[in-house]
Amino acid sequence: MANERPSEIAPFPERFNMAEYFLYHNLAAGRGDKVCLRYRDQSFTYADVCEFSDRVGNVLRELGVEPEDRVLIALPDCPEFAFTWFGAAKIGAVITMVNTILPASDYAYYLQYTRCRVAIVHHSIADRFEDVRSTAPQCHHLLVVGGDGVRNPSFERLCETTSPVCETEPTTPDDLAIWLFTSGSTGRPKAAVHLQHDLPWNTERYAKRVLGIREDDVTLGVPKLFFGYATGTNLLFPFAVGGTATLFEERSTAETMFEMIDRYRPTILTSVPTVINAMLNVEGAMDRYDLSSLRFVLSAGEALPPEIYHRWVERYGVEILDGIGSAEMFHIYISNRPGDVTEGSLGRVVEGYEARIVGPDGSDVSNGEVGELWIKGDSAAICYWGAHEATKERFAGDWCFTGDQFIRDDEGLFWYQGRTDFMLKVSGIWVSPIEIENCLLGHPGVQEVCVVGKPDENGLVKPLACVVAAHGYDPGDELTASIQVHAKERMAPYKYPRWVRFTDSLPKNDRGKIDRKLVEGELTGLQDCQDS
Numbered sequence: 001m002a003n004e005r006p007s008e009i010a011p012f013p014e015r016f017n018m019a020e021y022f023l024y025h026n027l028a029a030g031r032g033d034k035v036c037l038r039y040r041d042q043s044f045t046y047a048d049v050c051e052f053s054d055r056v057g058n059v060l061r062e063l064g065v066e067p068e069d070r071v072l073i074a075l076p077d078c079p080e081f082a083f084t085w086f087g088a089a090k091i092g093a094v095i096t097m098v099n100t101i102l103p104a105s106d107y108a109y110y111l112q113y114t115r116c117r118v119a120i121v122h123h124s125i126a127d128r129f130e131d132v133r134s135t136a137p138q139c140h141h142l143l144v145v146g147g148d149g150v151r152n153p154s155f156e157r158l159c160e161t162t163s164p165v166c167e168t169e170p171t172t173p174d175d176l177a178i179w180l181f182t183s184g185s186t187g188r189p190k191a192a193v194h195l196q197h198d199l200p201w202n203t204e205r206y207a208k209r210v211l212g213i214r215e216d217d218v219t220l221g222v223p224k225l226f227f228g229y230a231t232g233t234n235l236l237f238p239f240a241v242g243g244t245a246t247l248f249e250e251r252s253t254a255e256t257m258f259e260m261i262d263r264y265r266p267t268i269l270t271s272v273p274t275v276i277n278a279m280l281n282v283e284g285a286m287d288r289y290d291l292s293s294l295r296f297v298l299s300a301g302e303a304l305p306p307e308i309y310h311r312w313v314e315r316y317g318v319e320i321l322d323g324i325g326s327a328e329m330f331h332i333y334i335s336n337r338p339g340d341v342t343e344g345s346l347g348r349v350v351e352g353y354e355a356r357i358v359g360p361d362g363s364d365v366s367n368g369e370v371g372e373l374w375i376k377g378d379s380a381a382i383c384y385w386g387a388h389e390a391t392k393e394r395f396a397g398d399w400c401f402t403g404d405q406f407i408r409d410d411e412g413l414f415w416y417q418g419r420t421d422f423m424l425k426v427s428g429i430w431v432s433p434i435e436i437e438n439c440l441l442g443h444p445g446v447q448e449v450c451v452v453g454k455p456d457e458n459g460l461v462k463p464l465a466c467v468v469a470a471h472g473y474d475p476g477d478e479l480t481a482s483i484q485v486h487a488k489e490r491m492a493p494y495k496y497p498r499w500v501r502f503t504d505s506l507p508k509n510d511r512g513k514i515d516r517k518l519v520e521g522e523l524t525g526l527q528d529c530q531d532s
Contacts (some may be wrong), residue, residue, distance in 0.1 A: 056087025
């Protein structure tokens with residue numbers, strides 16, 4: 001029956017390994033010959049991925065990796081990433097994943113912080129790891145994917161010479177499994193420590209019940225696999241139901257995404273608002289590319305402005321399901337649903353999670369009032385590794401303090417207002433930069449925008465808008481005045497940007513989000529237009 005409540009989700013068994021849950025169950029389900037992974041001109045079946053992952057697991061064991069030892073993965077989106085992820089998981093090692101575009105100093109930090117026994121890295125960045133390896137004596141082995149095997153062992157050669165069958169470590173649901181790094185917006189990235197059951201727990205509730213992901217789905221991602229958002233949507237979620245993931249190493253530019261959609265015909269696209277907006281600004285894309293394969297697009301990582309949502313749906317007829325998640329909770333815990341999208345909102349709480357909107361005094365605020373989001377669910381991390389004080393600031397019992405400001409309305413919809421540390425107090429009233437940005441994006445001359453606070457001549461904070469002008473618009477006083485009038489006509493007067501500064505581009509972090517801290521730091525380098 002359409003209104004029948006979904007059946008209860010069975011508890012995880014006493015012996016539980018997440019590699020079995022996500023990958024190896026597909027063999028028992030008869031999907032061994034089904035293609036599950038596509039990369040360039042290569043296709044891999046579930047039997048292929050299981051065998052390659054078993055080989056990686058055996059290599060790691062032969063190198064001395066024990067259960068709960070850390071394995072560091074620094075690979076682009078390629079088949080070897082998947083093989084390493086599942087191979088490490090199968091032997092009970094703790095997975096850690098980092099970006100492949102970092103300087104050597106950052107890799108030194110990750111090697112020292114994780115104290116990994118083995119690091120598996122791409123040949124394109126092997127020199128950066130080699131330069132700093134001496135600072136991390138706990139890293140006994142550096143395996144290079146695509147390497148020549150001269151300075152460090154070749155990943156491929158080791159895998160070729162080991163057994164294709166690997167015994168599963170008999171882990172429990174509460175054993176350590178994976179570290180997911182925070183974005184590091186307030187300092188060095190910290191690792192949120194997750195257990196074997198955390199990622200499957202969210203998969204059962206968000207991927208299967210909210211998204212309705214299924215065996216015939218083909219996934220494609222803008223964010224790269226090292227980021228937990230993509231690890232879930234473009235590897236773990238499709239594998240959990242017998243679907244197919246598609247990978248590519250190239251940068252996720254707007255043109256690249258159109259080309260990959262044409263090539264792989266995905267049904268689910270994982271994206272972020274910045275790239276959705278960039279795709280909308282590709283001239284002639286609607287005539288050149290076919291997006292009819294898509295069932296829906298996922299968006300997270302930053303607020304999705306209603307203006308961008310409307311333009312996308314009007315042009316391509318594909319829903320965008322905006323949601324919010326975090327490294328601390330592994331994945332999405334509030335989301336819009338297929339066929340039930342309220343543009344501008346983040347939707348409703350995912351089944352199994354609980355949410356509170358809390359004021360400064362620690363008590364719940366009324367619907368319609370702004371407060372900090374607290375979230376509760378069994379995918380929550382147990383701590384930040386090596387950061388006791390930060391753990392106490394973020395976790396209390398079953399609750400995680402997100403640091404995000406929200407409003408919940410009477411219908412149970414959640415409306416994002418911004419990070420607590422990015423809220424602006426203007427004329428004695430708290431103002432969300434997100435609200436101002438959403439308004440300004442409705443102006444045809446604004447392609448991208450980031451709003452930050454700037455003291456005026458009296459030392460009082462007022463909104464400043466950093467704007468990338470749309471094609472065909474001159475970034476000068478005339479456009480500044482037009483943007484300010486647009487804002488004054490649509491918001492309370494104190495919210496309009498007192499200054500508009502133009503730039504060719506806005507800085508992004510490694511998750512593809514506009515980096516507000518960098519914007520604030522670069523203000524002096526931007527063209528300043530007069531206040532009006």
